[in-house]
Amino acid sequence: MSIDREVAPEQAGFDAGRLARLDAHFARYVDDGRLAGWQLAIARDGRVVHHSVYGHRDAEAGRPAEPDTLWRLYSMTKPITSVAAMLLWEEGRFELTDPISDWLPEFRDMRVYEKGSAGAPFTVPAIEPIRVWHLLTHTSGLTYGFLNTSVVDALYRKAGYDLSVKPGADLAEVCRDFAALPLLFQPGQGWGYGVSTDVLGRLVEVVAGVAFPEFVRTRILDPLGMTDTTWSVAPGEPRLAALYAPTPDGRRVRFDALANQAYEEPKAPAGGGGLISTAADYQKFMTMLLRRGDGLLAPRTVAFMTRNHLPGGVDLDRLQTGGFAETTFEGIGFGLGFAVVRDPTPARVYSTPGTYYWGGAASTAFWIDPAERLTVAFYTQLIPSSTYPIRPQLRQLVYSALTD
Numbered sequence: 281m282s283i284d285r286e287v288a289p290e291q292a293g294f295d296a297g298r299l300a301r302l303d304a305h306f307a308r309y310v311d312d313g314r315l316a317g318w319q320l321a322i323a324r325d326g327r328v329v330h331h332s333v334y335g336h337r338d339a340e341a342g343r344p345a346e347p348d349t350l351w352r353l354y355s356m357t358k359p360i361t362s363v364a365a366m367l368l369w370e371e372g373r374f375e376l377t378d379p380i381s382d383w384l385p386e387f388r389d390m391r392v393y394e395k396g397s398a399g400a401p402f403t404v405p406a407i408e409p410i411r412v413w414h415l416l417t418h419t420s421g422l423t424y425g426f427l428n429t430s431v432v433d434a435l436y437r438k439a440g441y442d443l444s445v446k447p448g449a450d451l452a453e454v455c456r457d458f459a460a461l462p463l464l465f466q467p468g469q470g471w472g473y474g475v476s477t478d479v480l481g482r483l484v485e486v487v488a489g490v491a492f493p494e495f496v497r498t499r500i501l502d503p504l505g506m507t508d509t510t511w512s513v514a515p516g517e518p519r520l521a522a523l524y525a526p527t528p529d530g531r532r533v534r535f536d537a538l539a540n541q542a543y544e545e546p547k548a549p550a551g552g553g554g555l556i557s558t559a560a561d562y563q564k565f566m567t568m569l570l571r572r573g574d575g576l577l578a579p580r581t582v583a584f585m586t587r588n589h590l591p592g593g594v595d596l597d598r599l600q601t602g603g604f605a606e607t608t609f610e611g612i613g614f615g616l617g618f619a620v621v622r623d624p625t626p627a628r629v630y631s632t633p634g635t636y637y638w639g640g641a642a643s644t645a646f647w648i649d650p651a652e653r654l655t656v657a658f659y660t661q662l663i664p665s666s667t668y669p670i671r672p673q674l675r676q677l678v679y680s681a682l683t684d
Contacts, residue, residue, distance in 0.1 A: 282347030283560040286327040293684035294322075299330045302677045306658075306670075310335035313531040314668060315643075316524055317345035318660040321559045322678060325653045326567040331559075337521035337661075340534065347559070350513060350520045351659040352542060354553040354640030358477045360565065361551035362416055362617025364484050364496050366581055369412075373487050376416070376616075379409035380479070383486045386459035387479075392421060393462040398434040403462045410467045415480040416616040417589050419599070421463025423474035432464045441475075443538055451492065451548040455482045468591060470601035471614065481551025493549045503576055504568055506561040511554050515543040520556070521661045523642060535663060553641065559659055562646065566655040570648050586636045586650075588613025588620050595622065629672040630679045645671045652682065 289296040302320060309315040317335025321328060333345040368374065374382075381388040387410055391403035406421075414420035425436030426443050439461060440446035445454050458479060464472045485492040493511050501509050513520050523539035524532040542556055569586075572579035590599055596609035596619065610626030612619050618636035637647035643665040646657040656678055658670065665671075 283321055283328060283331050283558070283563055284347070285329065285331050287324070287329055289329050289681075292324040292327065292329045294324070294329055294681050295683050298677075298681035301681070302330070302674070303332045303334065305673065305677060307334050309668070309670075314526070315660050315662055316522065316532065318658065319345055319347070319349060319351070319559050320659075320674075321563055321655075321657050323563065323567065323655045326570060326655075328563070337519070340522065343518065345521070346519075348508070348519060349659070350508065350517065350556050350558060351644060352521070352523065352539075352640070352642050352661060353555045353557050353562070353644060354642055354663075355638060356557075356562065356640045356644055356646060357551065357553050357555040359569075359617045359638060360496060360500060360555065361477050361481050361484070362585065363500060363577065364492075364551075365412070365416065365480050366577060366585060366616065367499055368484060368487050370578060370581055374412055376413040377411050379411055380415065380483055381409055383483055384455060384459070384479070386456045390421075390459070390467075391462045392466050393430075393432045393464060396431065398431050398438060401431055401435065401462060406463060406467060408467055410463075412480075412483070413589065413616070414467050415476040415483070417614050418471055418473055418476050419468050419590070420474075420476045420479075421465045421467050421470065421472060422458060422476045422479065423464045423472050427473070430464060432462055435461050444541060445548045445550070449548055451478075451482050451485070454548045455479055465601050469599075471590065471596055471599035472601045475552060477552035477617075478548075478550050481549065484551070492551060500565075500576070504561075504564045506557070506564055509555055509557040509561045511549050511556070512545045513542055513556060517543070521659075523661045523663060525663055526667045532662060538663070559657060562657055563655070566646060566648055566657065570650065570653065570655055585616040586618055586620055586634070587615055588622060589615050595626075627672070629675050631675055639665055639671060641665055643667065643670055645674065647675075654678075 316339040319333045322330040337345045337349045390406040396402040410420045425441040427433045481492045523535045525535040568574040573582045596612045608627045611623035621631045621635040624631040632649045632651045635649040639645035643662045
C-alpha cells in the first residue's frame with residue numbers, strides 16, 4: 281500500500297513553497313552521490329500534508345524509490361516493541377518495577393563491569409535487579425557490541441554479537457548469552473543504548489505465552505492494518521530498498537553482507553531492530569500514537585510513555601554511558617520507548633517540548649509532536665545513521681514551513 285497526500289498544505293498550516301525546500305535540499309544528497317534515494321512523509325492531525333520520493337531504492341538495478349518501497353526500520357522497531365510490552369502492562373500482566381528475572385531467570389545475579397580488559401574483566405554484583413522499566417528506558421546496563429567504545433561491548437563481540445546476533449541462536453538463547461555478560465553500569469544508574477529492547481521482546485513472548493512476532497502481528501500490526509510490515513521478505517523482493525554504507529570520498533557503496541539478512545526469517549526476531557515496513561504502514565503506527573492510542577492503547581498510557589522517565593528527571597546526556605553519540609542529547613529525556621524533548625534550546629534545533637522520536641541505523645527517522653499535531657518520517661538506507669546530519673536538517677526545514 282502506498283501513501284498519498286490527503287490535505288493541501290495551506291489548509292493544514294504549512295507553506296507549500298517552504299515544504300518544497302525539503303525536497304530540493306534532500307535531492308542534493310542523491311544528486312551528489314551521498315544517498316541512493318529517500319522517502320518523506322509529513323502529516324498533521326493524522327492527514328498527510330506532504331509526501332515525496334526521490335532517487336532510487338536500488339541504484340544499481342535502476343529501481344526508483346516509490347511510495348510503496350520497503351525500508352529496513354532497524355531501531356524504529358523499538359517503539360513498536362515498547363507498545364507491545366505496554367499492551368501487556370495495561371492488562372496487569374506485570375508492573376514496570378518488577379524484576380525481569382521473574383520471567384527470565386537467567387537475569388538473576390547479574391554482574392557489572394568495573395575495570396580491566398576484555399581478556400580479564402573485573403566485575404562486581406549488581407546492587408539491584410534489572411526491572412521492566414530499565415529495559416524500556418535503556419537504563420538496564422545492557423549494551424551493543426557494534427558500538428566499539430567500551431570493554432563490555434568488546435565482550436559482546438567476542439560472544440558473537442556485533443551488527444547481528446550469533447548465527448543459529450533463537451531469542452531465548454540470545455537472551456541467555458546477554459545475561460552471561462557483564463552490565464555496562466548498575467541498573468538505573470546510567471543510560472546506554474543496547475539490546476534492552478531485544479530482551480523486552482523476549483519478555484513479551486514469555487509473559488504472553490506466544491511467539492514475539494505473532495504477538496506483534498495480532499495485537500499491533502493487524503489491528504492497525506500494517507499489512508506490509510514484516511520480519512523478513514522473500515528473496516529477490518523488488519520493493520525492498522538496497523542498503524548502503526558511506527565511502528571515504530563521501531559517496532556510497534552497497535552493504536549486501538548485512539542487507540541480505542532481510543531475506544531470511546530470523547530465528548531471533550529482534551525487538552530492537554528487526555522490522556521491515558513502508559511509509560504508509562509506519563504512518564498508521566504514528567497516527568495511532570498521535571491520537572493518544574486510538575483504541576489500541578489507552579490515552580493515559582501514551583501520555584505516560586512519552587514523559588521523561590530518567591531518574592531525577594535529568595537530560596539524557598547527564599546519564600549517557602557508552603558510545604551512542606551521533607547527536608546531542610542536551611535538553612532530551614527518555615520515556616518508555618522514545619526520546620522526549622524537554623527543551624530544544626541546548627541542541628540549537630527547533631522542536632516543541634513534549635515531542636517524542638527515534639530513528640534507525642540506516643538513517644531513517646520519525647517524530648511525533650502532540651502540541652503541533654504533527655508526525656514526520658524520513659526513510660533512506662545508509663548505515664550508520666551518524667554519517668550525515670539528516671535529522672536536525674529535517675527538523676529545521678519542517679518547522680520553518682509551518683505558518684500558523
